[in-house]
Amino acid sequence: MSSDHLSPSTSNLSVKVPKPRRFSRIAPDNDSSNITPNDTITSTTATIPANTSISESSTTSNANTTTPHPSYIPxxxxxxxxxxxxxxxxxxxxxxxxxxxxxxxxxxxxxxxxxxxxxxxxxxxxxxxxxxxxxxxxxxxxxxxxxxxxxxxxxxxxxxxxxxxxxxxxxxxxxxxxxxxxxxxxxxxxxxxxxxxxxxxxxxxxxxxxxxxxxxxxxxxxxxxxxxxxxxxxxxxxxxxxxxxxxxxxxxxxxxxxxxxxxxxxxxxxxxxxxxxxxxxxxxxxxxxKYLQTLDIKVIDLKDYNLKILPINNQTRGINSILFDEETERSDFIFYFNRISNLIIEKGLEFINNYEPILVNNNYHGLKLIDDIVAISIIRSGDCFMQSIKKTFPEVSIGKLLIQSDSKTGEPQLHYDSIPNDIENKKIMLFDSQLISGAAAIMAVQVLLDHGCKEKDIILCCYLSTELGLRRILNVFPHVNIVIGKLSNIGENTNNWYNPEKCRDSDWPFRNRYIDSLYFGTE
CATH class of the missing domain: 3.40.50.300 (P-loop containing nucleotide triphosphate hydrolases)
Structure with missing residues (x-):
């Protein structure tokens, strides 16, 4: 395990040098992420239409189905x-x-x-x-x-x-x-x-x-x-x-x-x-x-996928600054994470559009959701979303997946799964507060597919994500819907629409699993 913390580049976010108490669950050096500031991505030969536009808050166009992509071998x-x-x-x-x-x-x-x-x-x-x-x-x-x-x-x-x-x-x-x-x-x-x-x-x-x-x-x-x-x-x-x-x-x-x-x-x-x-x-x-490390070799532009990123505005900038600040008290950390998790869940619900009108005596009385929704938490990082999802859907069915890296090899391993029955043809909201290498999320999606879910019915909700981890997931599962609160970049000189602060994958907030430790007070 490496305990080196990398300082972010010049940023508008309030990010300070972390204290030793946040050394918990640092992604190991031999982890499949292998994130370095100079990592580059090799583009595929996929054709991207010249007139394709992209909004500042989301991309929802369908993935290019004609482009071959690697399959995950669990x-x-x-x-x-x-x-x-x-x-x-x-x-x-x-x-x-x-x-x-x-x-x-x-x-x-x-x-x-x-x-x-x-x-x-x-x-x-x-x-x-x-x-x-x-x-x-x-x-x-x-x-x-x-x-x-x-x-x-x-x-x-x-x-x-x-x-x-x-x-x-x-x-x-x-x-x-x-x-x-x-x-x-x-x-x-x-x-x-x-x-x-x-x-x-x-x-x-x-x-x-x-x-x-x-x-x-x-x-x-x-x-x-x-x-x-x-x-x-x-x-x-x-x-x-x-x-x-x-x-x-x-x-x-x-x-x-x-x-x-x-x-x-x-x-x-x-x-x-x-x-x-x-x-x-x-x-x-x-x-x-080694196989996991090859998943990010070929990519398509992120705008070709069902990806939504929270808009950059004063509200999200302020919440990110508080959550990135190590001086934030735990009670405040929980409060503001719950706020941003609500925003992420609401953004994820934009992928669900199967509603029907409520008619009483042929009079319109609103809409009701037809799809059944199941929440799946990747323990324990995804548990940070549970309070918000229960407030949104009080009677939602909840499942759990425990995926951890082997202490000797760094290989992700599935230790426990508790999936509700009959999840076929249901909308699955899969929660993980941080995506680093993407290995745990890839394995979680594969488990859901093995239980009969359709790729297009899975909505992966995450607060912080590295670009490398995101690309790995999309390379393997191009039809999965993804919502991210804050996305970093692999390279050092990038300035994408979603990352004006130039946060990098190697920066401390994106490299270390600290959210659940602070949320549950176990750092």
Missing amino acids: PWTEPYIIGIAGNSGSGKTSIAQKIVQELNQPWTVLLSFDNFYNPLTEEERKQAFENNFDFDTPESLDLDLVIETVNSLKKGHKTTIPVYSFEHHNRTDKTITIYGANVIIIEGIYSLYDPRLLDMMDLKIYVDTDLDICLARRLTRDILYRGRDLGGCLKQWETFVKPNAVKYVNPTMYNADLIIPRGLDNVIAINLMIKHIEKQLILKSSQHL
Whole structure:
């Protein structure tokens, strides 16, 4: 983390050298923004009509749909996939849980083959209760559903996983819903059996444990936790488990990249394996950050997008001066931020124009809004807008997204999402008080799209934004509607209509996440 604060260039705003208390949450040097005073933008070959005009307060013309733009590849669509196989009772689950614990990665999914047994008919269930049904052949598992589930997770879709009851020998009515995965651990006796799964795996592990030890562990598990009796467990072992282990499971050892003898007792092998996985994840994060850095290479003029910027007048100049002044008391800071957030929300409502007249006895009695509005806050920066949006729409549905940068790599990661149901065909107001690199906002928009929103129905509301972060968002999502309170410039000598003060991306107010710290008093 860098703690260098860059002073703004000559400006009409009251901006002072910050105190040390505002060092909180400074954008790291290895962040994907890489903002420097001399950064330049390479224009695309897009044609901009010569007679296109631009107002001082907004641009609302449609984005040039004929110009190709990069697509965002969220990290959860490129998960690191680990397969762990071995005989029943070999210690596969323990090693999988050890990996989850040591990696401490958000959105790590442990996908157990135990959830994917085929539903049984009444006759098969009767055989199962008599310990006469073979659960240890590949045919007893729904391998097609396993493949479908992993593919769905790789595409970033919300994925439903069945829940199987070993006590009742059938699938239950319950399901597990998962959205997004940075790491997927596939654990089961046949994890390394199907070639389709093997092709998707980045690391294949086989846990090689003596069959006598496997039997002892299996007896303990089945008797204590699955309600089985000793005679039935031994019968099942001798009739089905052991023969299938020799015939089907043991040969999958040759598909493994790494064989761990003795399971969890092999501490050295497990530590080496975890270090290897950590290195691969760091490399994956580095590649994702490099990809984010390329998003600003080609741009179109900002006037070709659905962008609105608050007008520069005495009111907005005065509010900006107060919010930029480090001597401002917290109570005043909250008051004036609420004022400007109201202006930003009102400007955002200009993108919503689906109204119908109210008629009473064929007499006009005004207009009513047809569209349903949902407010989504990027925690906790976007929470600064919540008081204002609730005053504007008292009964608005509110969702939350927690997106933070990894402390080691700087890669943005989705830690939590709480999205209201049925947000398709609704207007989404997405709130973030500051856009620096644009990575969090890009990820947030992608999450909304994955939940069925349309790009044109998203209204991103932000108080401070760097030009670099804005261009990255528009390059990936050209049809998103954006409202900004104050926009800086990448270059040093720019003097755009929206930035007569010549604020730069590298200036302190735009470079550091300070708004939510002051708003909530946690600096």
